[in-house]
Amino acid sequence: MTISAIQVGILHYPGALLSAVQGMAEQFYLANKICHQNGLGDVFQTYIFDSRQLSNPLNQPAGELQVIILPPCLDDRSYLAPENVVTDWVKQHHQNGSIICSVCAGAFVLAKTGLLKGRRVTTHWALAEEFARLYPETEIDCNKLLINDGDIITAGGLMSWIDLGLELVAQFTNTQVMRQLGKYLIVDTGPREQSYYRSFTPRLDHGDEIIVRVQHQLQRNFNNPIMVKAMAQQAHLSERTFLRRFVAATGLKPTQYLQQLRIQKACELIEASGMSFEKVAEGVGYEDLSAFRKTFIKITGQTPKEFRKRFFRAAPASAETQKQ
Amino acid sequence: MTISAIQVGILHYPGALLSAVQGMAEQFYLANKICHQNGLGDVFQTYIFDSRQLSNPLNQPAGELQVIILPPCLDDRSYLAPENVVTDWVKQHHQNGSIICSVCAGAFVLAKTGLLKGRRVTTHWALAEEFARLYPETEIDCNKLLINDGDIITAGGLMSWIDLGLELVAQFTNTQVMRQLGKYLIVDTGPREQSYYRSFTPRLDHGDEIIVRVQHQLQRNFNNPIMVKAMAQQAHLSERTFLRRFVAATGLKPTQYLQQLRIQKACELIEASGMSFEKVAEGVGYEDLSAFRKTFIKITGQTPKEFRKRFFRAAPASAETQKQ
DNA sequence: GCTGAAATTGTCATTTTTGCCCTTTTTTAT
DNA sequence: ATAAAAAAGGGCAAAAATGACAATTTCAGC
Numbered sequence: 221m222t223i224s225a226i227q228v229g230i231l232h233y234p235g236a237l238l239s240a241v242q243g244m245a246e247q248f249y250l251a252n253k254i255c256h257q258n259g260l261g262d263v264f265q266t267y268i269f270d271s272r273q274l275s276n277p278l279n280q281p282a283g284e285l286q287v288i289i290l291p292p293c294l295d296d297r298s299y300l301a302p303e304n305v306v307t308d309w310v311k312q313h314h315q316n317g318s319i320i321c322s323v324c325a326g327a328f329v330l331a332k333t334g335l336l337k338g339r340r341v342t343t344h345w346a347l348a349e350e351f352a353r354l355y356p357e358t359e360i361d362c363n364k365l366l367i368n369d370g371d372i373i374t375a376g377g378l379m380s381w382i383d384l385g386l387e388l389v390a391q392f393t394n395t396q397v398m399r400q401l402g403k404y405l406i407v408d409t410g411p412r413e414q415s416y417y418r419s420f421t422p423r424l425d426h427g428d429e430i431i432v433r434v435q436h437q438l439q440r441n442f443n444n445p446i447m448v449k450a451m452a453q454q455a456h457l458s459e460r461t462f463l464r465r466f467v468a469a470t471g472l473k474p475t476q477y478l479q480q481l482r483i484q485k486a487c488e489l490i491e492a493s494g495m496s497f498e499k500v501a502e503g504v505g506y507e508d509l510s511a512f513r514k515t516f517i518k519i520t521g522q523t524p525k526e527f528r529k530r531f532f533r534a535a536p537a538s539a540e541t542q543k544q
Numbered sequence: 545m546t547i548s549a550i551q552v553g554i555l556h557y558p559g560a561l562l563s564a565v566q567g568m569a570e571q572f573y574l575a576n577k578i579c580h581q582n583g584l585g586d587v588f589q590t591y592i593f594d595s596r597q598l599s600n601p602l603n604q605p606a607g608e609l610q611v612i613i614l615p616p617c618l619d620d621r622s623y624l625a626p627e628n629v630v631t632d633w634v635k636q637h638h639q640n641g642s643i644i645c646s647v648c649a650g651a652f653v654l655a656k657t658g659l660l661k662g663r664r665v666t667t668h669w670a671l672a673e674e675f676a677r678l679y680p681e682t683e684i685d686c687n688k689l690l691i692n693d694g695d696i697i698t699a700g701g702l703m704s705w706i707d708l709g710l711e712l713v714a715q716f717t718n719t720q721v722m723r724q725l726g727k728y729l730i731v732d733t734g735p736r737e738q739s740y741y742r743s744f745t746p747r748l749d750h751g752d753e754i755i756v757r758v759q760h761q762l763q764r765n766f767n768n769p770i771m772v773k774a775m776a777q778q779a780h781l782s783e784r785t786f787l788r789r790f791v792a793a794t795g796l797k798p799t800q801y802l803q804q805l806r807i808q809k810a811c812e813l814i815e816a817s818g819m820s821f822e823k824v825a826e827g828v829g830y831e832d833l834s835a836f837r838k839t840f841i842k843i844t845g846q847t848p849k850e851f852r853k854r855f856f857r858a859a860p861a862s863a864e865t866q867k868q
Numbered sequence: 869g870c871t872g873a874a875a876t877t878g879t880c881a882t883t884t885t886t887g888c889c890c891t892t893t894t895t896t897a898t
Numbered sequence: 899a900t901a902a903a904a905a906a907g908g909g910c911a912a913a914a915a916t917g918a919c920a921a922t923t924t925c926a927g928c
Binding site: 869870871872873874875876877878879880881882883884885886887888889890891892893894895896897898 | 899900901902903904905906907908909910911912913914915916917918919920921922923924925926927928
């Protein structure tokens with residue numbers, strides 16, 4: 221069985237993460253090698269397009285591009301205002317049937333084309349709020365690492381071009397080749413979620429002074445039993461008003477907020493120490509290990525043990541420690 | 545507390561994996577950003593050296609380089625014979641106190657300098673045999689992904705420059721900054737092993753026809769109870785002779801070989817299907833789940849569940865399946 | 869200072885969720 | 899084989915969140 225070559229175009233715009241641009245090309249190069257071992261021919265043909273020379277690119281692909289990739293952007297703000305020539309180029313190819321993929325901030329470039337209206341997409345967790353504000357017509361889920369929506373594929377992290385590449389390899393060859401490639405690159409091929417990597421950083425700049433005071437209070441007392449009624453009393457507000465104002469200020473209900481806070485602290489204990497889960501649960505204010513576990517999974521998307529396996533590493537001898 | 549800047553040199557030689565060269569520079573750039581957030585100044589200063597212009601590089605670092613990185617090599621054979629100017633340069637810096645790091649095939653360049661005599665290092669699993677043959681005075685452990693031996697740090701996989709970068713960040717700042725960087729990049733910061741990614745591909749080109757026949761026999765019957773005595777009989781050899789010739793031909797004792805074979809099959813079942821571990825154990829010839837488990841851990845370095853979490857992914861709609 | 873619309877707050881019955889207790893199953897370690 | 903740890907699930911009372919509506923406050927415009 222032979223598969224006709226898939227033409228992949230990687231768009232190199234100013235500020236693009238070079239390791240992603242080069243990395244995807246190299247990834248497809250290696251994918252081809254694995255394909256050869258499996259009796260498939262060259263499956264992928266990769267072209268890097270310089271965004272400043274889109275009208276007459278150096279390497280012209282033979283036919284239409286099946287896949288176009290918008291890499292992450294390291295440069296702080298340039299992804300917000302891509303040039304018209306870029307967005308037009310992307311729109312044109314999408315109309316001709318290309319699958320458009322974005323990684324991290326590349327989603328902003330893609331959104332600028334208007335192709336994301338009514339779509340489900342993802343981007344880096346740190347950019348989620350901004351994206352939601354700029355493009356309210358697009359449903360964004362930054363707990364996902366990769367969303368394959370048919371003709372639009374979006375990936376979240378700065379390094380998620382690896383995951384995107386694997387997804388494309390799986391799609392255009394098969395899962396076995398994809399897994400072989402993963403083993404060769406020494407990367408995991410199982411699905412992941414951004415929620416594994418996300419941490420809770422409460423916002424304090426919302427302007428509601430009374431609620432800020434409650435937030436500080438919670439920051440100190442999260443490991444004690446806390447009731448909404450008590451918080452409301454402390455704030456000298458009726459329970460209903462407190463609730464409303466808390467949600468308006470923080471975007472979270474009080475219990476949700478408290479859960480986020482507790483689980484965040486739990487994560488820090490788990491990833492930095494070998495403390496038993498029982499002690500961790502107790503330490504962040506849960507009497508019951510089972511309840512703790514349930515909440516942990518809801519928020520992080522993985523079990524405590526998986527979290528520890530993923531992040532815990534015995535502290536190495538640091539530069540300072542070595543000197544002494 | 546401020547830390548004086550660490551000068552990092554990345555050596556760009558012909559055939560180097562560009563994503564690694566660029567990626568490490570970008571990784572340190574982001575590490576600096578995280579350092580700023582933590583009240584440390586710029587910690588890392590990165591220079592990319594073109595191996596063809598080592599005598600008068602474009603960007604000269606102010607002081608001595610603390611760290612030198614030899615990236616992976618995509619080009620098939622060029623890493624075997626690095627130019628003298630490269631090895632001399634590396635040796636010179638090592639003498640002046642630089643930490644020398646290699647990734648993947650970069651270990652061959654490093655080995656060529658002679659600095660690895662008597663050292664414990666790692667490289668990509670696919671290159672392990674060749675390395676052991678070329679540099680018998682170096683202890684190589686390709687089950688490890690990263691070996692930090694003080695002034696020599698070696699990493700295994702093509703993408704392990706990410707792990708190497710994290711290791712350096714942890715060493716020259718602290719674990720917390722390293723973990724923050726990992727969360728930002730959306731990569732795991734816990735330790736991994738190459739054995740997670742290694743698969744067993746028996747060699748059949750050793751020339752001992754009788755043993756090859758036994759190997760083929762095993763390939764078909766691995767899921768049945770098999771005894772060395774029976775294998776020997778089948779090969780019309782005495783048990784003692786069979787053993788010797790089997791080891792000479794395959795490099796493994798018959799039971800080791802059978803274990804490798806069975807666990808390899810188990811891995812394939814686990815990563816491609818949702819089959820229960822009990823069924824998997826049975827399917828590859830283990831009556832006892834506990835024994836299977838023990839062997840699995842011995843060979844792969846992780847538990848069956850961890851393995852499944854790392855690699856299992858529901859098969860996506862492939863290009864062909866979609867067409868129908 | 870008054871007025872009236874808009875925003876905020878308070879009350880309360882209803883619905884939903886949470887945390888804790890328990891048991892069972894799965895996975896891991898000895 | 900046995901013990902321990904981790905994960906999953908069900909039941910339940912208490913707590914929290916919701917929606918509707920009434921009461922109050924705010925404040926621009928007259």
